[in-house]
Amino acid sequence: MISESKLERLDLSKYKKNIEKHEKKSLSEYRRDIETCFGTSCNFCEKDCQVYQLKKVKTYTSRGKNRTMLGLLEGKVGYSEELADLFYTCTLCASCDARCAFRNTHRFLEMRRELVRKGLGKKEHKAVVDTIVTKGDMLGDTRSPAKIFEEDINKARVHARYKVPMFVGCMYKSMPEELRKIISVLGRLGVALEFIDEKCCGYPVYALGYEKEFESVKKNFIASLGKNADKGILTVCPTCTAFLNEEHGINAVHAVELAADLVDDDETKKKIKKLDLKATYHDPCHLARGLGVTEPPRKLIRSLGIELVEMHANRLFSKCCGGGGGMLIRDRELSEEIAKRRLEQAREVSVDKLIVSCPTCDQNLTNASFAKKEKGQKRVKVLNIWNLLDDALEK
């Protein structure tokens, strides 16, 4: 365990966002909204829907799913395994919401809950849910990150002026190499991290529609936090960050926001070795659309001397990597196809390096970058923002 410290507790209150809490209504309570989509029928949602663009079958768009729900309410459509497939073939990336006045994804989450209530959840998903319920971690890793990374954390404290608790999340817990760099980089930027014996925040359980299971996961998560998050908590996974804010009402702050401020310091600027790179940045759905954090990562990237080239779809209209909503668990092939499309968008602006700030995007896009390419097609290299910071910051 980390010894008591005299470091000043970093105030995260300035990063607090006014985030809309997850809405929970029954399907029939959503009827008016579903009918409004039927009445409007603008179909703006299809443009950025990566699943639809690959499938080209209208049921997959947000309009199509809303229409299906109308069919259920009208008694014209029945529940089936295939209908469940439709609602699980969605990355919950919220690109449809960005082109709409409604939060369609909230309705889709209710649909998933309804499917689980009817025993139509997917077995691949249930296995993950059970792991989270029993182990408190998506991948079944019950070890305490505070213990595993104790040495790294203590090493990083040498440079620190501040301390702050951090919620790592299941994904980065499974990426120790990257996590070590995060600890080290933030330490070099003056912030010592305090890990806790954390339990999964429950997002996968919630997003897959397992409401009863979610209640127990939520209880464990809250208990594991103790008082650590009372004054806000630092995070590195955009999905956890958004979920901690939206569902748990915690001021969770993604570390790129903090780092973007820390590199502004004159002393720190002197310690940055400029990287001679031309790259693009991929906005993670939950960080950009979920939390509206689009400029800090760009500021951070530019501060490293990187020439940032924007893809056509960026910021709030960024396109999904294909890894969200449980897609990666059930349909790896489709997930990879979506990721390949995103990499193609980097090629379109003549860039072969893509920077990510999300562990899921990192894994999914990296895997896709190694997939078989068409003749003459160049590989787009996926770069984790923390690795770049690690390279650029004086050791």
Next chain:
Amino acid sequence: MEITKIYTKELRFRINLPVREVSWGMLMSISEIIKMLEAGLGKDKVHSLDFERFVYGTDWSPRTPDEIVPPDVVVTPKTTEDVVKVVKIAYETNTPVTCGGGLTGMAGGAVPIHKGIFLDMTSMNRIIEIDVENQTVRVQAGATLQEVNDALEKHGLWLTNLPESKWSCTVGSSIALENDSTFGMRWGRINQALTSVQIVTGTGEVLELGHRKSHHTSSGYKLKDLIISSEGTLGVITEATLKVEPLPEYRTVDMILFPSLKTAVNYVNRLLKAGLQIEAAHCNCKRRLNFYASTYKEKYGKAPQIPDWANALLGISFSGNRDFVEFERSYAMKIAESEEFKGQILKEREIVDSWWTSKYTLLFEAFKQKWPNTQKEKKFAAADVGVPMGRLEDIYKKFVEISEKHGLEILGMNAYFENPNSIGFSLSCAVYVDYRSKKEVEAFRKFHEDMSKAAVDLEGTMSTYMSDTYLKVPYFEYEHGKSAEYMKKIKLLFDPKGIMNPGKKFARSSLKEVVQ
């Protein structure tokens, strides 16, 4: 008028009872047809589950939620050969075939009112060839207008036919109903761009109609032109060759207030006389103007500076090289404010930007796209009649009168100038419709019929950008007279069994009369 009554009855039957008429005469059961389709195209292109079909039973057109008419089966073809296979099966089994694109049509043109097979053409969205030297593009018909422009952009070219639905409206749909285009004043519509079109006829034969990449022909009968606004009643549009234009480097957009609709039209004519090349010109009536003003007030908490005398609001754009465009704009604004027209340039740029956003850029602020919010209780719906330039005030009066007669709240009238470099417009006579109320949806259909008659009486036409669909069936003969019979004969030449998008333009039963 006896025939009109029969058509009307058939139409009501279709809409209120979305079930297939027993007497349609399909020669096989739908499950057998599905098996044939799956054997011919593969299971992944055939979708027959209830929820897979449901979304295809409606488009943008006003209808109550229980009026969704799902097809029996949906097919997502990849190639013209796939379409041929589908149509041959349909021909063999006497099954209706309706094809569609983005399903944003405003009058139900792609709604499969006789059920049967629905061909979702958006799965055929390949850009086949971009010929930069000849400024043409060859595409599969299911490519959206935006997809075509995304592909053209890197070559400094664009397809100018762009309705507001460009993100989901396909090239095929655009041809099939000849929809409106924001840039019609300079470039016209899809008919100006289309040089050649491939179709699959109602017997499954592939035909290429047109004049390859050349822009004009005086050879042969212009069968290509028959396909424009044919609504898929002659065959399935599978590929198209389109003329494209160099992308302009600069654009200005303004709105001007005028004392009357007539003054606004005369003003546009005056600019044309002066030799200006107007790119887009849209004229809004007083009610539309009030709509813009109230939306502005709601958003910014203050009323825009609109004088009482203003009865028309003209939106206008110029594009090209910056210096030339700046000259055109300043000349146009000078004429607008002259004694001759007594116009006033709208000072609130937010209104101009909002108009242009909804017309062209579609870059609504994230999570704040306005349409769903404005259509929670009622939706916008319109009659798309056309009249000659001197009849604009007359049709406006009729519009108000007919809307009031049917108890429909008026949104307003828009004139979209869509005749290249000459006066000529399409009209949107828009009302609010409570789409949850059967009574109001029915009132809208009556309104549509009355507007159609009024337009023909004013030496105009009942449709300018939605095509006929089933809505205009009752007045088809009224507008076309004896030529309607020739049209039916043409229909049967391409589609002898009357299976292609049946019930659109004329009732299927009326085709039998022609055969007899």
